[in-house]
Amino acid sequence: MKGLNKNPLNSVSKIFNVQLQLIHILSYFLLLGCGVSLEIIISTYSKTFSFSLQFTQFSLSNTSHLQIPNVSHIGLKDYLKPPDVMHDMDDAELLWRASMTPKIQDYPFDRVPKVAFMFLTRGPVFLAPLWEKFFKGHEGLYSIYVHSNPSYNGSYTESPVVTGRRIPSKEVQWGKVNMIEAERRLLANALLDISNQRFVLLSESCIPLFNFSTVYSYLINSNQSYVMAYDEPGPVGRGRYNFHMFPHITLNQWRKGSQWFEMDRNLALEIVSDRKYFPIFQKYCKGSCYADEHYLPTFLISKFWRGNSNRSLTWVDWSKGGRHPAKFLRPEVTIELLKRLRTQKGCKYNGNSTNLCFLFARKFLPGTLQRLLMFAPKVMHFNQ
Numbered sequence: 156m157k158g159l160n161k162n163p164l165n166s167v168s169k170i171f172n173v174q175l176q177l178i179h180i181l182s183y184f185l186l187l188g189c190g191v192s193l194e195i196i197i198s199t200y201s202k203t204f205s206f207s208l209q210f211t212q213f214s215l216s217n218t219s220h221l222q223i224p225n226v227s228h229i230g231l232k233d234y235l236k237p238p239d240v241m242h243d244m245d246d247a248e249l250l251w252r253a254s255m256t257p258k259i260q261d262y263p264f265d266r267v268p269k270v271a272f273m274f275l276t277r278g279p280v281f282l283a284p285l286w287e288k289f290f291k292g293h294e295g296l297y298s299i300y301v302h303s304n305p306s307y308n309g310s311y312t313e314s315p316v317v318t319g320r321r322i323p324s325k326e327v328q329w330g331k332v333n334m335i336e337a338e339r340r341l342l343a344n345a346l347l348d349i350s351n352q353r354f355v356l357l358s359e360s361c362i363p364l365f366n367f368s369t370v371y372s373y374l375i376n377s378n379q380s381y382v383m384a385y386d387e388p389g390p391v392g393r394g395r396y397n398f399h400m401f402p403h404i405t406l407n408q409w410r411k412g413s414q415w416f417e418m419d420r421n422l423a424l425e426i427v428s429d430r431k432y433f434p435i436f437q438k439y440c441k442g443s444c445y446a447d448e449h450y451l452p453t454f455l456i457s458k459f460w461r462g463n464s465n466r467s468l469t470w471v472d473w474s475k476g477g478r479h480p481a482k483f484l485r486p487e488v489t490i491e492l493l494k495r496l497r498t499q500k501g502c503k504y505n506g507n508s509t510n511l512c513f514l515f516a517r518k519f520l521p522g523t524l525q526r527l528l529m530f531a532p533k534v535m536h537f538n539q
Contacts, residue, residue, distance in 0.1 A: 365514060414447040467513075499512035
């Protein structure tokens with residue numbers, strides 16, 4: 156018994172040591188588990204952070220290659236720039252667009268007024284080389300518009316002065332309402348250029364009688380438009396009136412005149428905006444009515460006659476009679492003829508008497524071109 160109880164402390168010490176070792180082992184495993192868990196957490200976070208960083212870098216890299224669109228600012232000059240003459244607007248859209256006009260009369264920029272030369276032709280402008288000499292050196296003071304029959308395929312080699320100046324056109328027949336439609340189409344296209352102040356209707360057989368400086372000064376400084384309008388009592392005047400036009404157009408308002416006009420911008424705007432008289436002509440002016448001789452004179456006499464000179468600036472020869480004016484052939488073109496056409500009497504300009512009555516003349520056939528090129532620059536003092 157004495158031997159059994161001899162070392163009780165040793166037994167307790169052994170038991171304590173075993174427990175301590177067990178605690179150490181458990182602590183080791185606990186720490187090992189915490190370490191592994193922490194490593195897993197850190198590893199997972201590191202991967203996530205690395206992916207996020209790489210994704211951000213990738214996004215930024217891709218963003219740097221994106222093309223950020225340039226937002227251009229449109230100024231007044233760009234806003235007022237007229238469209239190309241060969242556009243896609245139909246007549247209704249064109250007339251609506253052309254009828255717009257600013258209410259403020261003072262322009263907020265330096266506006267140089269231009270003259271719009273509008274050629275109503277069947278095909279090519281045969282006398283364009285003469286017009287090229289007329290326009291030379293005066294760029295920026297004029298615009299050119301050509302309305303030709305859609306059947307014309309451009310086979311004739313024309314002068315560069317009219318190249319690219321054809322507007323969208325439709326078929327035109329002599330004396331028909333579609334002649335007026337073509338004139339309104341030309342006016343509307345010319346009105347799209349805010350700088351155009353005066354508007355001249357010409358044909359392919361027209362020639363200038365003076366140099367550009369004289370014509371430009373005459374038109375820009377004029378306080379009137381030039382549309383011939385008179386009362387013709389006979390069968391070729393009042394006899395063409397259709398009584399179905401009453402009461403919107405009366406017989407007393409019915410007028411006749413030359414279709415070759417010159418007008419200012421205000422009158423041109425009124426014509427393209429007309430929704431009263433033109434539809435009546437479209438409906439009732441048929442057959443022997445000859446709308447091109449009656450629409451504008453009748454339109455003006457009803458409302459705008461005060462600003463009209465009541466004469467045309469285009470000379471024609473009616474001395475031979477007939478339904479059409481005389482045509483000029485090659486041998487008839489002489490220096491004497493041109494001088495005679497340049498000097499006329501019995502007209503007024505801005506209220507004063509003048510001998511400068513006509514600025515243009517017709518009908519000159521294509522065969523007259525060479526003689527015109529020979530004589531006209533000297534007689535008309537081109538390039539001055």
